[in-house]
Amino acid sequence: xxxxxxxxxxxxxxxxxxxxxxxxxxxxxxxRVSRFLGQKDNALQATLLGLQTMRAEAAxxxxxxxxxxxxxxxxxxxxxxxxxxxxxxxxxxxxxPAVWLPHRTLVTVRYHVVGSDxxxxxxxxTGLVARGCSGIGVRYAGPASLEIFLSxxxxxxxxxxxxxxILHLPTRVVP
Amino acid sequence: xxxxxxxxRGRAAVTLTESLIAIFLLVGAMTVTxxxxxxxxxxxxxxxxxxxxVTLAEKTLAWVRNWAATPAGSGMNFDDWSSVAGSTxxxxxxxxxxxxxxxxxxxxxxxxxxxxxxxxxxxxxxMSASFYRVRVRVSWPGDQVELLSLVGDPYRRWAASGxxxxxxxxxxxxxxxxxxAFTASGRDAGGRIITxxxxxxxxxxETSNGTVTATSVGDSATFTxxxxxxxxxxxxxxxxxxxxxxxxxxARAVYGGVEQTSGTQVTLDVP
Numbered sequence: 363x364x365x366x367x368x369x370x371x372x373x374x375x376x377x378x379x380x381x382x383x384x385x386x387x388x389x390x391x392x393x394r395v396s397r398f399l400g401q402k403d404n405a406l407q408a409t410l411l412g413l414q415t416m417r418a419e420a421a422x423x424x425x426x427x428x429x430x431x432x433x434x435x436x437x438x439x440x441x442x443x444x445x446x447x448x449x450x451x452x453x454x455x456x457x458x459p460a461v462w463l464p465h466r467t468l469v470t471v472r473y474h475v476v477g478s479d480x481x482x483x484x485x486x487x488t489g490l491v492a493r494g495c496s497g498i499g500v501r502y503a504g505p506a507s508l509e510i511f512l513s514x515x516x517x518x519x520x521x522x523x524x525x526x527x528i529l530h531l532p533t534r535v536v537p
Numbered sequence: 538x539x540x541x542x543x544x545x546r547g548r549a550a551v552t553l554t555e556s557l558i559a560i561f562l563l564v565g566a567m568t569v570t571x572x573x574x575x576x577x578x579x580x581x582x583x584x585x586x587x588x589x590x591v592t593l594a595e596k597t598l599a600w601v602r603n604w605a606a607t608p609a610g611s612g613m614n615f616d617d618w619s620s621v622a623g624s625t626x627x628x629x630x631x632x633x634x635x636x637x638x639x640x641x642x643x644x645x646x647x648x649x650x651x652x653x654x655x656x657x658x659x660x661x662x663x664m665s666a667s668f669y670r671v672r673v674r675v676s677w678p679g680d681q682v683e684l685l686s687l688v689g690d691p692y693r694r695w696a697a698s699g700x701x702x703x704x705x706x707x708x709x710x711x712x713x714x715x716x717x718a719f720t721a722s723g724r725d726a727g728g729r730i731i732t733x734x735x736x737x738x739x740x741x742x743e744t745s746n747g748t749v750t751a752t753s754v755g756d757s758a759t760f761t762x763x764x765x766x767x768x769x770x771x772x773x774x775x776x777x778x779x780x781x782x783x784x785x786x787x788a789r790a791v792y793g794g795v796e797q798t799s800g801t802q803v804t805l806d807v808p
Contacts, residue, residue: 366553374556381560385567392574399581406585410592417599507603522630523592526599528606 398517405514408492409523412480412512415491416440416473417527420508424465424532428472429500429508436501439474440510446485465532474498480512496520506531587682590675593631594684597673601638605669606691611727613691618669634677643670643687647735660753666690666732690732692793693725700724701736701799703788708802711747711762713777717803719749720757721788736788745782745805760786762805778805 366374420426420442428441449467472483473491480495481488497513503526511524551559605615614621622640647662667690674683703721711717721738723731736755740747748765751758766774787800 366551366556370553370556374553374560377557377560378563381564381567385571388571389574392571392578395578396574396581399578399585403581403585403588406588406592410588504603504607507606523596524630525596526603528603 402516405494405516405521406523408480408494409512409514409521412473412492412495413510413523413525415482416510416512417525419444419471419473420510420527421530423529424468426508426529426531427470429502431502433502436499436511438498438500439472440498440500440508441470441472443468443470445469478515497522583680586677587680589631590634590677590680590682591684593628593634593636594673594675594682596628597626597636597638597675598671598684598686601640601671601673602688605688612729613693615669615688615690616729634675637674637676639672639674640669640688642666643668645687662735662753664733693727693729693731695792695795695797696724696726696728699799700797701788701790703786703799703801706801708783708804710804710806711760712806713762714775715762717760718757719760719786719788719801721755721790721799723790723792723797731792734790734792736790738786738788741785741787741800743783743785743802745778745780745784747778747784747786747803747805749786755788755790758786758788760803762803778807781805781807 420440422444423442424445425443426441427443428439429435429437445465446467446469451467469485474481474483475495475498478496479493480491480498482491483489494514495512496515497511497520499511499513501509501511503509506529507526508529509524509526511522513520513522515521601621604621605613607614609616618640621638624638626636626638628634628636642665644663644665645668647664649662669688670685671688672683672685674681676682701721701723703719705719709717719738721736723734723736725731734756736751736758738749738751738755738758740749740760746764747760747762749758749760762777764776764778766776768774781804783802783804785800785802787798789796789798791797
């Protein structure tokens with residue numbers, strides 16, 4: 363039994379090298395795909411979170427400021443007024459109340475996108491709702507319902523998710 | 538003698554055949570690794586599809602709710618589900634996903650069933666026309682997801698006048714112990730009957746008085762020209778009005794937090 367000749371060594375090295383090159387390319391490809399899927403998943407989760415948050419708050423709204431009522435165009439932000447959860451003057455002073463104004467103290471809430479951040483702006487300041495959103499659109503889907511769009515960018519493709527929410531404005535429930 | 542020494546001297550080392558076998562083993566290990574990578578990617582894609590499927594189902598359900606609350610004619614889309622129940626749809630934002638919507642009427646008990654139980658234990662207040670059980674099924678190659686939810690009859694405002702109608706009107710004349718059946722219905726701003734309203738009946742005494750008993754739902758009631766007194770002994774004594782007089786039989790219902798009352802006057806005759 364003898365060791366490799368030079369030719370044999372070269373053959374083995376060539377085979378091994380080719381194999382490692384192919385394997386490296388495959389692993390590199392999977393790594394890129396995995397990174398892309400991860401980013402896509404994060405962006406999708408962020409968009410869904412943003413949609414869910416906006417839907418919940420829009421359903422609480424007493425008044426929608428933007429888009430303005432009756433508007434058919436799409437607005438680049440959602441601005442609404444809702445009952446201030448921290449205000450206690452909405453509670454009746456006597457039972458039965460002589461005058462009850464549950465919507466007396468309101469706060470304004472604004473959702474908009476800056477860069478890739480969906481921000482919520484209110485009296486308490488500005489907070490980050492979701493990161494990875496590239497655009498926002500809000501329009502009336504019906505007389506008392508909104509359709510909210512949130513976009514996310516997946517490399518070169520822009521994905522736009524939307525959801526509808528029924529408004530429970532006091533003017534609609536109690537004329 | 539070490540392997541290195543053997544190799545250098547040419548007496549013992551790895552042959553080409555052994556090297557090729559080693560390479561094949563290496564290829565096998567790499568193949569397994571690639572399969573694992575592939576499996577991970579495939580599962581990530583499937584997870585992504587499942588999330589997208591649930592999102593699409595939620596979006597569709599929100600659309601159904603909005604559709605049901607959209608005015609159509611003098612009513613709302615909720616009144617006629619034929620265009621939606623059993624339909625299939627696609628969404629351009631979700632290519633490759635198929636949506637199917639099924640809807641069937643759901644019968645629910647009054648939200649106050651426990652509170653009302655002593656009164657209606659044998660005949661609970663049921664709402665048979667106010668809810669649809671909506672099933673949204675989103676399917677894509679290899680899998681599917683279903684969402685099930687109740688969609689309620691959207692709020693319709695009371696009619697500006699004549700919101701509750703009690704029939705018959707016209708002050709019927711009743712002798713002692715005589716009975717008169719009444720029905721009540723509520724109407725919305727479009728003049729349509731509001732389904733599943735619960736009515737409470739009572740007698741408003743004027744110059745006379747009587748007794749009214751209603752069904753559990755309250756859509757009908759029976760007035761009797763008599764007063765039933767419960768004696769301390771537990772027995773019931775029947776009394777009739779001592780003079781001619783009137784009283785009003787009234788039906789009351791609350792809808793959307795707004796109470797409406799209507800009634801009809803009856804004339805009672807003495808024995």
